[in-house]
Amino acid sequence: MADIAAIAAKLDEAALGARAIPQITGQEGELSLAEAYDIQRAAIDHRIARGAALVGVKMGFTSEAKMVQMGLKDQIWGRLTSDMVVPNGGAIDRARFIHPRVEPEVAVRLKAPLSGEVTREEAFAAVDAVAAALEIIDSRYLNFRFALGDVIADNASSSAFVTGPWLAADTDISDVAMTMRVDDGIAETGTSAAILGDPIRSLVAAARLAGSAGLVLQPGWTIMLGGATAAAAIGAARTVSLDAGHLGRVGFTIEGGAA
């Protein structure tokens, strides 16, 4: 039986101090899915106790390629907190991160609660606005090495996120071409259709998976629906931008050096 509180405290400290730790599984036995999500919640509770608020959820492993790579049949999810929000065009401090990577995504903002088994239509009806987005993932484990239980416990690697201009809920998000640049080079190109074939499916999955942990997606929350391409390492880069066609542009700059 995993020591939920001790592992959560270790992960919280690693995130806070931007210091990588060895993966939990193997070292302290295996983690069941239930234990891993309990650790995630307990680690996020530390942040909430420091004053952060829950502002949404992120979906992970939403591409066929990543699911096959991890031998998974379902997506994973993590919690978004107010201290993870980066304004569009804003700066992040490189010292806050261990080995950050960035992914081009689509996000939705909700106007109604959503939970449990919902249809596509019910999911659509709860959407207030849609946006192109960038997620910064930064595994708290050494060398980004983890098993499934580790990454779930580590809030699905989520570290920060940026949303572009919010657009009307009926804006088409099903197959949007995306070009992500890191500094002057094109790092990744892809389409939002890579997110479970259609990103709205990821919102249906978010309601189901968060609901099974007793969490109702709330009006005003941002749901990051998943990566449209592989993640790109930020390294010593200074700028990241995403051109998402009719969804517009989103980006951020990076200040300072690694911790």
Ligand code: 0L1
């Ligand atoms: O957002 C994602 O799909 C990433 C999930 C966590 C796995 C990773 O760190 O690559």
Ligand code: MG
């Ligand atoms: Mg992601």
